[in-house]
Amino acid sequence: MIRAAIYARFSSNLQREASIEDQVRLCSERARRERWSVTQTFTDMAISGTSANRPGLQSLLETAARGDLDIVVCEALDRLSRDQADIATIYKHLGFRGVKIVTLAEGEVSELHVGLKGTMNQIFLKDLGAKTHRGLRGRVEAGRSGGGNAYGYDVVRRLGADGDPVKGEREINPAEAEIVRRIFRDFADGASPIAIAHALNAESIPGPRGKLWRDTAIRGHRTRGTGILNNELYIGRRIWNRMRAT
Template structure:
């Protein structure tokens, strides 16, 4: 008797939990009829069939399949396994390789043809449902109803889908934000006060400047939300699923795709106040282009707070003119658990001393070479696969064109049909030939790029030369050299010494090797190091 595993799934938490038990019961009856011994049941509850990612039941089933724990998988229908053509085909391919059958109660033993048909039908069904949902949402917005999601200051009306009412306590906070912003206060200052007063934020653990200011392109944030002025705007963003992670990602839509409806009964602030806020936002967004392109300091945008992981930014100067830096979370919203203030020049010195010493450490060079070699092998393998695919297609085109030419020469077939087809294929052949000419020839991956160590020493020499003059004179060469090597710098307080600073540096391998080493411009983090201020050498190794 063959051993069987049952798999069941339902899509959303709006569906009946009994669906899993019903599917399993149906599969058990099928197993009895087919004389199968059910040895395991796997399920995924409230999980979309659009991706295999995040489906623990299916992943556990595939793990057990590799252990040959069963011989057959029974499902109610193939769309329970997946509604994505690529995923369903991949599951079938891997199970077939393991010698495990897939049987569907309503379709019987699954073969390649059935996988192709059901995969196509399942994906079309899923995509069609998405279009219908958006069409329904557009209709609701046209009637002034909520198309989904919660907005701070409002709550849904029970028993009346799509309707929402104003929550007066939250609405007063919205009015306060608009008034204070128009009166000249910054979003950061407003967020500070709201956190200090322990006012519950729309989401997350604290108010911050981005909650209030938002993103103009995406149309989010309290100051950008026209609903507060009595105008409902929908379709500012669309959600797409990353095929590699299964996560849904928002993408901004063009303003021409937005749909707007006037809802004066939903207004919390006056149109005049809303427009005044937009006018001030526009005025504040105008920045000198030179300031937009160039970092003000060597480590601008690279510093991180060790206590909370947030970025660090300048925070004024002391009486002697030394620049202080402080955790942005502490400055923006006051929520850093251990906010510390450091001197920027102290941190820069720790980073620069640590960087020059640690980059010459043998373990760093060894890791650097290992990562380089792994990436070179990957790029070489990708180039080989691409060239092989192009050469195979070129051979097919040559044979097909030869057959068409022979047929025309022998008077077989209509030249008016065969001629244009031959011309079309020849165009594709020329395109592939040109692409092959641009593709680097297949070569063995070398263990060490000839210029690698020379490039390494050159970069370090450039760094040291830049430090000698650049730090004192504010030369941009110094900043470029440092930023070329560093990914992030995490700043710690050294509790063993008064005023002591520790930094953890994460660097970029690609910058050390140069663009020619990695034609795809892969930016890999090659390792971490710790540098302490005031020690010679700055620290021990990795």
């Protein structure tokens, strides 16, 4: 009997966790119709298809390398990867082991599918990146955060008039704000970032994300504008797109 493995993936920004169950169910139905024996199911949750470093995908490739598979079944070719080079590598790797790829959308995948779909996925990703960048720029120009969060601020979670979550709003965390002021005062008085970090840890004051304070979190990087002392947000200036602009 033909041994089949199912692969399913969803991206955190595009789909929901139930999507994995839906993909597996549909692929299982296809396998039953073809009378293939599904021996294993591999999944990657909330991981972008632009990265090949996914636990589920790597386990699938390792299983194929051991000669334990005949067919890989997935919903569509872009579930395996959206990167043109990666999908070609995956196809070549599986093909070398004699493993076919069958998708619900394309059927049995050939080199033609890999070339055309890979190109289409690259165009999609480029367009998605442009739209995301445009959306973030609009958010920043409206006075909100373009992403991430700085120590001393909390993310505001509320719904807008349209019922959708409002993104990019921040509010001051009073307790953390006082620590920020202390860091600037101590540094102005001559204390080094290392000394400041040691003092905060000695008083059991949680650092960013609840971790211990490190001198790097305090001094950061001047060019990149990171760290407490180099983040211009603390003087009322919001900087966005710094690294892309340079």
